[in-house]
Amino acid sequence: MGTSAEAWDLVVVGAGPAGAATAVGALAEHPAMRVLMLDRSDFPRDKSCGDGIAPQALDALATVGAGDVVDDWTPLRDLELSHGEVRVAGPMDRPARVVPRKVFDARLVERAVAAGATLRRHRVTSLTTSPLLVSGDIAASVVVGADGAHSLVRQTLLGRGRDSRALAIRGYAPTTPELRGRQVIRYGDRRQPSYAWAFDRGDGLLNVGYGELLPREGERREPPSRAVLLEQLEVLIPGAASSGSGWRGHHLPLSSWLWRQPDGPVLLAGDAAGLVNPMTGEGIYYAVATGILAGRTAARTVLSGRSDDAGAAHRRDVRRLLAQHLRHTWLAARLARSPLVVDAGIRAAARDRRVFDTLVALGLGDGLIHPRLAGGLLGGLVRR
Ligand SMILES: Cc1cc2nc3c(=O)[nH]c(=O)nc-3n(C[C@H](O)[C@H](O)[C@H](O)COP(=O)(O)OP(=O)(O)OC[C@H]3O[C@@H](n4cnc5c(N)ncnc54)[C@H](O)[C@@H]3O)c2cc1C
Structure with missing residues (x-):
């Protein structure tokens, strides 16, 4: 380590839901922990997403005192699933919320800062493990990679994977009477999972979008262009693409049968950990749940002077929480x-x-x- 290195107990790379939840989790466990969150963007910032927040995500946040973070947004119960003429609609057991990520992510970051974390705008360019250094001169006892679908931390730790990925685009359109108060998912006929959605935010706008599975490396098939994605959206939800704006696309690293977390002081959470539901593309619940686990583990291992044990502890905790569910969703997605x-x-x-x-x-x-x-x-x- 050079003499100019600054030292932190925990450095979190990325301050989306996984990163902010990591910081909140660490500080809930150990309020005096020195936590630095690094993000290449200033907050509030937009993120391509359906903006659907599952009740499970709010349950997880409630365990660290942040379950009320979007209480002022309209709860939604009505869900429609359809494929052509085949359709089911009805109320969900528990309501979800549709909250623009510009709002949700900024509020989580605020909670993390209020709990004692430091937020710095900084694009991380490298990670070395012995000594543990971020961008060459930021030293940490534990690093959590919460840097999203194209995670540099994950690539440094695990190399470039051949995981299955989807591509989706989202925009915002005025709410129509037909779609008011509802979440609508319409499956398409391209490679599954492929579906269009319209989720009412409750403030006069719908989050609308379409996504599909990408070809695997070596597969002789072109990835869908932006025009194809928008065309499919318009076919499945007429009027959505033609009346929408603010289009933004992004990859989704779909979770698989196996979940990998190496030993050592570098942990992965959220999209960086390859955790997106392969049936639906939902990832916010996994991001906050695995972020909180990573933060708590980081705090415990730093406090006991055993940060090298963090990876094994995080692997065990995440598997206990999600392994069975991930195997079931993987199977369901394959069948679907x-x-x-x-x-x-x-x-x-x-x-x-x-x-x-x-x-x-x-x-x-x-x-x-x-x-x-x-x-x-x-x-x-x-x-x-
Ligand atoms: C179109 C679309 C629709 C979706 N719809 C839903 C939905 O309705 N519900 C749901 O639950 N999930 C949905 N998802 C998935 C969801 O968006 C992700 O699972 C979620 O954002 C994961 O959170 P995260 O914190 O892991 O990553 P992100 O939200 O991507 O945050 C990563 C952060 O890391 C920062 N970062 C990246 N690289 C660096 C670097 N080198 N240095 C510093 N900072 C860096 C980024 O700026 C970003 O702020 C959707 C995804 C897409 C693409």
Whole structure:
């Protein structure tokens, strides 16, 4: 380490939901911890997203005193899932909220700063592990990589992966009477998962968008252009693309059967950890839940002088929380690559309220494939 290095207990790379939750989690565990959050953007900043905040994300934030962060935004219960003429609609067990990321992320950052974290605008350019240095001269006992889908920390730790990725675009359009108070998801006929959505923010605007699975490396298929994404959105939700603006696209690193976290003092959280629901593209719940776990682990290991144990502890905690759910969503997403299975799932959810609730929990946060859903899928396929 050079003499000019500054030293922190915890350096968090990225101050999106995963990074801010990391800082809040660390400071909830150990209020005197010296925490530095680095982000290349100033806050408030926009982020391409459907803006759907699952109740599970707010439950996780409640464990660190931040469950009320979007209480003033309208709760939404009505959900429609459809594929062509096959459709189910009804109230979800618990409401979600649709909050622009410009608002949600800035409020979480404010909570982290109020708890004692330092926020600095800085683009991280490198990470070395012995000694642990960020951008050459910022020393840390633990580093958490919460730097999103194209994470430099993840690449330094694990190399360039061949994970499955989706590409999605979102914009904002005026709320129409048909879509007021609702979350609508319409599956397309391109490579699954592919769907368009319209989520009412409750303030006169809809978050609208469309996304689909990208070709894997070496696959002979072109990724969809912006024009194709917008065209698909307009086909599935007429009027959404033509009346929308503020278009912004981004990759989604879809989670797989396996989840990797190496030993040592560098932890991964959120999109940087490759945690996006492969059925629905939801990632905010995973980001805040794994951020809080990473922050708490960082605080405990720094306090006990054993920061090298942080990676193993984080791996164990995240697996305990998510491993079974991730395996189930991975399986459900694989099955849902067949339009027949998508239709069977929607029909089963239309027949049986508990299947509907199971599908929502699988897609939003922590659900598992319930025997009734498996039975409904099989029944639907056999009937076909
Ligand atoms: C179109 C679209 C729709 C989506 N819809 C939903 C939805 O409705 N609900 C849902 O739950 N999820 C949704 N997701 C997924 C969700 O957006 C992500 O899972 C979520 O943003 C992950 O949070 P994060 O904190 O891990 O990463 P991010 O929110 O991406 O934050 C990463 C931060 O790191 C910073 N950063 C990156 N590199 C560096 C660097 N080198 N140095 C310093 N800072 C850096 C960035 O500026 C950024 O602020 C959607 C994604 C897309 C693309």
